[in-house]
Amino acid sequence: MFAATRLNRRSYRNQSVARAVFCLMTVALVIPVLLIVGTLVVKGGPAISWEFLFTPPRDNMTAGGILPALVGTVWLVVVALLASVPLGIAAALYLSEYAPDNLLTRTINLAIINLAGVPSIVHALFGVGAFVLFFRFGASILAASLTLAIMTLPVVIVATRESLQAVPQAFREACLNMGATRWQTIRKVVLPNSVSGILTGVILEVSRTAGETAPIMFTGATAFVAFLPESVFDQTMAMSYHLYYTATQATDVPEELTFGVALVLIGMVLLMNAVSIGFRVYLRGLKKW
């Protein structure tokens, strides 16, 4: 016969306590998110309208909308993606599929990890020195986007490499055994099977790119310009910098307008993420294993 001893009961009690504590901690993680989104919706919700989204600011930022900032952020994100995604994927392909494990490869890996740890303000100053001054792009969308691209490159590389390595080795061997070259194997087998993981990296990059302020402050974002950008050499307003400006610099800005800007910025990132996640789920459906 088995009867619970005192020791058993104590262990069981401890276990319940531990579970409750850890559960509480997990819930505590969600609270700030709910508070932030809730506050933004309550305080900024009334500001949101078609006019808010599709007209430029008026009356010294105290009225009107956010169109130039919204369009500017889309420009910055798209140009940054065009620069960093091909570069990041190519680098990850080389590191994962071709590179031998030697000192050079290990140094490159170390450099990528370090690049991910560099504070964004340092990237910003690097962007000023390299793109604005040395390459003479001036303060422009191009300079700002390239700065953002360099900042987010490690995210793309790491995510791509992880998903390439998640493709079973047997797939590659089967393909190579059919007489395919390494490149044919990558193109026909490895990439199609890892594209959903690569997209995850891109999703993370989009969120970070849209939200950063420091790297674009000196390289291409502007507090105010009355017109939409026409080329990558124009300066532009951006959502994150617009939020900073209306919250701290401009006078007499109604509170709901500032909260509205924050709400749209968060909404924009969530929307971009949702589109990419939907795309990713669809692609995963095509997967063969």
Added chain:
Amino acid sequence: MKQIAQRIIPFIALTVAACGGGGDGSQRAVIQNRGSDTLLNVAQAWAEAYAAVNAKVAVAVTGGGSGTGISAMINGTVDIANSSRKMRESEIELARENGVEPVEFVVGYDALAVYVHEDNPIESLTLAQLKGIYGEGGTITQWAELGVSVPGCHSDEIVLVSRQNNSGTYVYFKETVLGDDAEYKLGSRDMHGSKDVVDLVENTPCAIGYSGLAYATEHVRMPCVTVEEGGNCVEPSVATAVSGSYPIARPLFMYTAGRPQGAVKSYMDWILSTDGQCVILERGYAPYTETECA
């Protein structure tokens, strides 16, 4: 993989097209304008109003502080730098070495008003009294010493409200009121913004503070300021800042890279015209010259 590419490429193309769709091929001039945070709100108002005057010119305004604007001028990355202080000789030299000749324009004045609580009956202050209140070694610490008693201020002690030490306002007040070598008295509350100074004074009967006239509210009083004992007491106002009779008013500068030409010249001319000066007046700063506005 090809299938995937076929799906991705139209998506990217669509996004780019959606954003670039606005361009009608017209050549638009862009003026880069960067610098002083004091001038930022005015510069923004100018850029906004100028869009209606000339739709072919886009003025991009960025803040960051006078120093940011000046170093951008030295590096040749801006057309117009905003500054609430004069460029130093050494900075002009640096710019010249890079082939940029900064040309100075005074575009307006910023009167620094002395603020007290609305219940404070004090009518006037001399510069010497201000120095005694704010300066290191100054002996004035009680309102009674200035000949007033402030209702609601039971301790009678003067609460000093000042600015953080990298503020242009802090530097200007120090140079003008305390003198070049003098320091501020310790124990002041140093606020991070012109608006914060006025907010604190509004709620503190014992307080005295200094800040731009543009930040005045209905719940504070601004005593007039006398240069010398027995002299004329001058109210802080746009008019007295323009005429130069108010002693603590500073010029606001814009620097252009070389003699302005083309779009920059038209813009500077417009800023210094009646239309442009009425915009700065509306924002609570003083025009550089007497201006009649509707």
